Amino acid sequence: DAGVIQSPRHEVTEMGQEVTLRCKPISGHDYLFWYRQTMMRGLELLIYFNNNVPIDDSGMPEDRFSAKMPNASFSTLKIQPSEPRDSAVYFCASSLGLGGAQGYGYTFGSGTRLTVV
Amino acid sequence: KNQVEQSPQSLIILEGKNCTLQCNYTVSPFSNLRWYKQDTGRGPVSLTIMTFSENTKSNGRYTATLDADTKQSSLHITASQLSDSASYICVVTLYGNNRLAFGKGNQVVVIP
Secondary structure, three states, X not given: OOXXXXXXXXXXXXXXXXEEEEXXXXXXXXXXXXXXXXXXXXXXXXXXXXXXXXXXXXXXXXOOEEEEEEXXXXXXXXXXXXXXXXXEEEEEEEEOOXXXXXXXXXXXXOOEEEEXX | OOOEEEEOXXXXXXXXOOEEEEEEEOOOOEEEEXXXXXXXXXXXXXXXXXXXXXXXXXXXXXXXXXXXXXXXXXXXXXXXXXXXXXXXXXXXXXXXXXXXXXXXXXXXXXXX
């Protein structure tokens, strides 16, 4: 398996533009997570899906952010309109089961570095 | 206040030396505690996982310890190599809702 695949690796866009980040989870994993990482705040959970259904989106900063998972092998995170404070690295992760005593591990993608100017 | 605090924020060590990273957490109760390694430009990769009843776990030159009474964990790197240069992130899984609480990481730089 190629692991969790994210695209693009880097994105530079102007303030106000729409940005779409893409993720292909590991085949067979039933959970998909979107995280944002900044130096100031570290890793923050934005939203996660179970079997393509959004379960918890309480981490989504505001209505400008939206995420979809139309099928088990694809998810998008969209920011519209983008703002400079959205600049960060966005990670997608997938897992088989949800972390708990069973110790299901999360596999992270390589991330998308977003710069909004 | 962050539920997971890591120290030191960053450190530089000579190749071949040992180092210990600290993680203090307030999350309680918890299901497990993980240490992740994040190389520059990559996503985090799990190194170790411990449940609340375990107090040590090794993965090669990495050894994690856990003291659930004092709510402290440490990651010890033995005989450091240049490839150990990375950020090490402590992650605690909350019992019940399985939410994750992340530390901000320890940035380690190994120099020859």
